[in-house]
Amino acid sequence: MILRLAIHAASAAVAFGLLAFAPAAHAADSVDPVADANAFKKFFTDKFPKVTLKDFVNGPYSMSEDLHRQWEEKEEFPPYEFALEAGKEMFAKPFKNGKSYADCFPNKGIGIRQNYPYFDEKEGKVITLELALNRCREANGEAPFSYVKDEMAALTAYMAYTSRGKPMDIKIPNDPRALEAYQKGKEYFYTRRGQLNFSCATCHVQSPGERIRAEVLAPALGILNAMPIYRSEWSGMGTTSRRFTTCNSQIRGVPLNPQDDEYRNLEYYLSYVSNGLPISGPGARP
């Protein structure tokens, strides 16, 4: 592990040495999500003129042809198929009280993934899909699921599947708290931390397409559109929560708990700046 990280840091140093600044990294006084989102897209489409906008959602596969072919081959019979089926069954199965997930969501939970996370004005906080699913369970007398894999991954896989192709559509209501949540998420994304002193942006904005140890880095644009993912490295499925916590550990940072406010805000920010790009989950990843 230590060796891995050492290599990690060394290759990162090379990769980042020459790189210029990321888009509007530290937006100052005014918070302008619309301008942010436009600048964000422009940054990536300028940097990767050959990648079509909707292909960014394919993460590392959008960055390399050799990888892209391996992905197409896997998509012929994708490894997330079992989770998807399990999720569909779980979603349809009523709780002990006779209610079901469908009762907790708009449009019975079908084709709505692109609207998550959303800002709840009553609560004054960001609500992610994973959080909404566990709240639904608890409201119906069921124990919550672990946020990182298994059942949660299966359920979100199915819900994402029913939204495939729909453009991400995150709203920021006219509520100062919503804007603040967005801004906090953005700050989290650009703040350096951990022993390696990396921010999320160091890897996913400045260096997408670069290899870090063996892995090709995904671009931050559309980075959540394929969630949840089956990762060969994990030999299984993982949720957005799992990805956030594992990325924090990679830089020897201390991961937060899944669904802590910081992560919810971060998901809000990353999803908002990817508005318009299609939902492609569940995804398969190296």
Next chain:
Amino acid sequence: MNITDREFSATRRLVLKGAGVAALIGLGVLPLDVPQALAAANDKYPEEAFKQKNEADAIKALYGGRTAEPSDQVKMDAPEIAENGAVVPVSAITTLTGVTSISFLVSENPVALVASYRIPDGTLPSVSNRIKMAKTSNLTVIVEAGGKLYSATKEVKVTVGGCGG
């Protein structure tokens, strides 16, 4: 039971060897249906070949003394750099006729033989599968056609191994 292994179909032998009678009872429904389907194949699992660490020994165990000659009629499709050694999509196809089997071997894996496919009459000599590669290594495809062996080899780079964590 004083019947030797050899007189059993491969399937039954495997069932008995692997889990004993308990498994047969535990799995209840299976003994009638599954072994029949498998026995119809009337072919034995090449257990010895899958025990060999080394590629040459595996080929010997699988095909007897025959050696494979490189042929450009054996085509393989494999990535230059595997995205992850745990899942490497590879396929093989050949223009040779009279093909009876296609096998995949990885020289640096702990067990060299990965998979061997039997191709009966009427089945096309083409197969795709996903395999593990422990590290950067040669991948060899061996096609058996008209009783002779033909091969193609390609190096695949692996940066994340398929056998460790």
Next chain:
Amino acid sequence: MASTIRVRATSNGETTEVQVLIQHPMDTGYVKDAKGEIIPPHYIQQLTFEHGGKAVFIADWGSGVSKDPYVKFAFKNGKKGDDLKIAWIDNKGATDATTAKIQ
């Protein structure tokens, strides 16, 4: 329990293309678990496909085949609506079987 075998078999009139994905750990016996203990080998050894009473494809596998294994092949003469029987057995003697209709 749901079947461990997912099949797609499609005929174009002349040949039938078959793809399967099987849920199986395919443990090599070389990997340790979180506690540092070796996970014993557990992998499918043989997978057979039968059409019209005849084997059309037999896969002999070692532990070098990926987790949740996938294989694709094609054979002649299958027709839409025909049955394709698929069965596997692993090194511990566990088995599963299914019958799919060619589409």
